[in-house]
Amino acid sequence: xxxxxQSPTHLIKTRGQQVTLRCSPKSGHxxxxxxxxxxxxxxxxxFQYYEEEERQRGNFPDRFSGHQFPNYSSELNVNAxxxxxxxxYLCASSLGFGNPNEKLFFGxxxxxxxx
Amino acid sequence: DQQVKQNSPSLSVQxxxxxxxxxxxxxxxxxxxxxxxxxxxxxxxxxxxxxxxKDKNEDGRFTVFLNKSAKHLSLHIVPSQPGDSAVYFCxxxxxxxxxxxxxxxxxxxxxxx
Numbered sequence: 001x002x003x004x005x006q007s008p009t010h011l012i013k014t015r016g017q018q019v020t021l022r023c024s025p026k027s028g029h030x031x032x033x034x035x036x037x038x039x040x041x042x043x044x045x046x047f048q049y050y051e052e053e054e055r056q057r058g059n060f061p062d063r064f065s066g067h068q069f070p071n072y073s074s075e076l077n078v079n080a081x082x083x084x085x086x087x088x089y090l091c092a093s094s095l096g097f098g099n100p101n102e103k104l105f106f107g108x109x110x111x112x113x114x115x
Numbered sequence: 116d117q118q119v120k121q122n123s124p125s126l127s128v129q130x131x132x133x134x135x136x137x138x139x140x141x142x143x144x145x146x147x148x149x150x151x152x153x154x155x156x157x158x159x160x161x162x163x164x165x166x167x168x169k170d171k172n173e174d175g176r177f178t179v180f181l182n183k184s185a186k187h188l189s190l191h192i193v194p195s196q197p198g199d200s201a202v203y204f205c206x207x208x209x210x211x212x213x214x215x216x217x218x219x220x221x222x223x224x225x226x227x228x
Contacts, residue, residue: 004158033215042119042204042218043159056215090158100147100208101166104216106158 002027004107006091012113013081021076021110025093032074033104034066035090043090049074050097078112086114118142119207121219129227134192136222138205141186145207149216150179150190153202162203163190195226 005024013019025032031050035043045058049068068074072093078085088111092104120139128134136150146167151159165172165179165188172179178191192199202223206216 031214035218040124040220042121042206042220043216045215045217048215056212058215092158094214098214100212100214101164102214103149103161103164104214106151106160108156108158 004093006107006110010111014115017081018079023074023091025072026105029093029095030072031094031097033092034076037088081114083114119217119219121222123222125223127225128195131194134195136190136203138188144209147208148188149206151204197226197228200226
């Protein structure tokens with residue numbers, strides 16, 4: 001049973017560029033959430049997708065956007081990269097939407113470095 | 116503002132002893148609390164959770180205690196094992212937030228053999 005898979009594992013970009021990160025949820029899961037984890041901090045919620053729509057969003061600028069495909073996989077796009085966007089980006093999947101008892105399963109993350 | 120805080124960035128304990136990790140929160144709308152464990156180069160994995168209607172939940176060596184009046188929760192690991200060495204994150208979700216989680220900054224636990 002494949003867990004949550006993310007690609008790429010590492011990425012180096014320069015300021016002003018755009019980046020796309022990808023996530024395949026755990027088999028059977030239909031909801032995907034994205035988190036940003038800066039060095040030495042806890043993960044911070046970016047947004048959550050269910051039924052191909054953004055359902056909840058954290059305190060992130062519009063430079064951060066996403067998409068969910070019919071097969072439940074998801075992409076995170078970040079435009080006009082800033083040095084402060086350097087972080088580990090974590091994807092998490094779950095079953096259904098809005099149930100706090102539904103555990104999140106996390107991928108290993110994509111380490112983004114902006115130079 | 117940090118709504119979930121873990122004030123101890125690191126904790127070192129001897130194998131076989133108890134590990135106590137603490138977490139404080141400020142948002143009274145939080146009603147579900149979780150602990151996640153993270154090893155290097157891996158994503159966080161769910162450990163244990165507790166609903167606000169309870170004050171204690173046990174799962175094997177792991178017990179989470181919730182003190183709602185103090186807005187404080189703690190994770191007890193007894194006995195601690197070297198394999199427990201990891202970063203532990205406390206997380207919370209609110210009534211209408213579904214499983215959107217607010218995380219603390221983490222505590223690095225080191226269990227010495």
